[in-house]
Amino acid sequence: MEAIVISLMFMLSLSPSMAMPEVINGKTPSALSTYIVYVTETKEGRVLTQSSKRDRESWYKSFLPVSTSNSDKEPRMVYSYNTVVSGFAAKLTAEEVKEMEKKRGFISAHVEKILPLHTTHSPKFLGLQKDLGFWKESNFGKGVIIGVLDTGITPNHPSFNDVGMSPPPPKWKGRCDLIGAACNNKLIGARNFANMSTPFDDDGHGTHTAGTAAGNFVKGANDFGQAYGEAAGVAPLAHLATYKICNEAGCRESDILAGMDAAIADGVDVISLSVGGGSTAFYGDVIALATFRAIQKGIFVSCSAGNSGPSPRTLSNEAPWILTVGASNSDRSVVATAKLGNGKEYDGETIFQPEDFPLKQLPLVYAGGIANGSQETAWCIPRSLRKGNVKGKVVLCERGGGIGRIEKGKEVKDAGGAAMIIMNDEDAGFTSLAEAHVLPAVHVSYRAGRSIKAYINSTTSPTATILFKGTIIGKKSAPEVAAFSSRGPNVQSPGILKPDIIGPGVNILAAWPFNIANITNTTSTFNMISGTSMACPHLSGVAALLKSNHPDWSPAAIKSAMMTTAEILNHKNNPIANEKLFQANAYMIGAGHVNPSKANNPGLVYEIQPNDYIPYLCGLNYDDRQVATIANRHVKCSKVQRMTEAQLxxxxxxxxxxxxxxxxxxxxxxxxxxxxxxxxxxxxxxxxxxxxxxxxxxxxxxxxxxxxxxxxxxxxxxxxxxxxxxxxxxxxxxxxxxxxxxxxxxxxxxxxxxxxx
Known part of the structure; x- marks a missing residue:
């Protein structure tokens, strides 16, 4: 998902000083932007601890400019951070930041970026069984608090009922800011840090990730009647604390830091963050900075690897103290089959499976071949098919062009098409997605799409229909790496292998905040979506199970247990494959696919204490200030025995x-x-x-x-x-x-x- 910044410009009939930019020293200052500002942890030689919150805020405010105009009524300070970093977020001009750089204690500042989100059967696929084994032994994550930083929460969803839940542990210090709804023993906290919003989820992403990590048991879950069964998160008896840090404009760095600041102070045990930007040096990466502070407090952090695959060097969240999670499919498919007039059949997927679609063959047309079709027509972008005759036909569309697959279906439907076959581009290979299409449709592989194209070109009257076969479990080639899952090597630290691990992230059914009746006639409150965003909370849930069963394990021990017991073979005992059905390498799967039950009893673990990262960071040739920004304390690399990356x-x-x-x-x-x-x-x-x-x-x-x-x-x-x-x-x-x-x-x-x- 690409981040979109929406700006509103107002014409105000106010005083001239308000309507015209102010001139200071003969210069017109630049516009205000939100800056993340890092400063030293000491003021006049005194360390500012959490207990001196008032002193800390006073220290931060001393860096802000003194107002020179009565028009400067907008509060400058956005957030004053107490835990994650020594610094603050404030609205400043570039000129003001230049002046700030001269002040003693200033470290660095940058304009905040807006980062994108990385967007019932999973526990069983992971080997978790309700009445025996590790799931039962771990008490389903009982007593552990998972903090989910995302788009908010839907508090009245059945996945967040508190049946069987104990009260939150005494260490919990958070709060519930819901208005018109209540938290309970499952959802113990809900806070908002997204601009002009509430903790309620108006997107769906946050509800879905929270339900995946720790949703309670819900019978009869389904999407369009498919994937029917008892839904549950990976840690169904863990407590949930949610922090809304994203909205329709994306996820602002200042809000991410504020959410992390609160989660750490509130007392969560696990942080799940399905957000990330591009590769950035750790001292300039707010997620790397905030998560380092979390592991210093003994909090496990799981982050999504990104959805920029299959290209290499596309990872987000590369820091070694983070568990970086890539995405795989599971052995469940929601199958539909494109049956051609020559008798050949090509399996694909769709969640929308109409019972009344005719079995008879319908005319088949390639979108790129109609009405002087161009590549844009082949992509079925909006209004591209209106001049072509597709009424009553099955239309073959190509994936791509920056147009969502559902949107392509809308174009086909609006142009009068009866059904759609959507074929992958070459990069996407065999990764197919089961989605809530607006008309009968099937998503097929690139290979199948090429064969269908060849058939269309081989006859003057090509035909096709779609056979809807429902939910099928037992795909032996699973798990396979999803095409979209971002790949290594690690750009910022090539001596650390990333991603660390993969988990289910394709066609994941989980809680959804609203029905999708505006698109179809379903009233489902569960939805099936895909992304490393969905893989990340699976691993967060596994971490909660391990924490519940091994409360003395450190974040590094939990991470090691997952990685050293991960599976490298699929259900056919062949090496895990990628989206093109070639053997996946370690830049795709890291240590392999998570196996929770094996992780519960790993035998040996590799421990890393937070201070062990200091010589590693100095070994990256970061200077003292850069390392201090990460470590949140004074560091002199000249007095540290620098460590090569591979020595960590x-x-x-x-x-x-x-x-x-x-x-x-x-x-x-x-x-x-x-x-x-x-x-x-x-x-x-x-x-x-x-x-x-x-x-x-x-x-x-x-x-x-x-x-x-x-x-x-x-x-x-x-x-x-x-x-x-x-x-x-x-x-x-x-x-x-x-x-x-x-x-x-x-x-x-x-x-x-x-x-x-």
């Missing part, structure tokens, strides 16, 4: 190979049984030899730690770009697997490996 105690390896050997160390902690032993098993990447010392790790006690070294050396084998392998520590009960990606002297790539599966 991360559960994966991303190595940029040099001509000489590279040796790194890792430390693992035994969270399994005492008296356990683990043997190293190495699958080396092509072109690399790996030596691990020692090859056997033995633990007498639980929580005991052991350190090993791993050395990477080049071999004589020629590898053009990158290769990958694994290091696994294997005991009688566990396989603790870390992916290894090696790029060769600046040739890092994120393409498919070329293996067809």
């Amino acid at each position: 105690n991360y559960p994966s390896f991303s190595i940029i190979m040099e001509t000489t050997a590279q040796t790194y160390t890792r430390t693992v902690k035994n969270v399994g049984k005492p008296g356990s032993s683990y043997c190293a098993e190495i699958l080396p990447p092509a072109g690399v030899s790996i030596i691990v010392k020692p090859k056997l790790l033995t633990f007498k006690n639980t929580n005991e730690k052991a350190t090993y070294s791993i050395t990477f050396s080049r071999t004589n084998q020629t590898v053009e770009e990158s290769s990958e392998g694994y290091l696994s520590w294997i005991s009688t009960d566990h396989v603790v697997r870390s992916p290894i990606v090696v790029s060769f002297e600046g040739n890092a790539a994120a393409g498919a490996t070329g293996l067809h599966v």
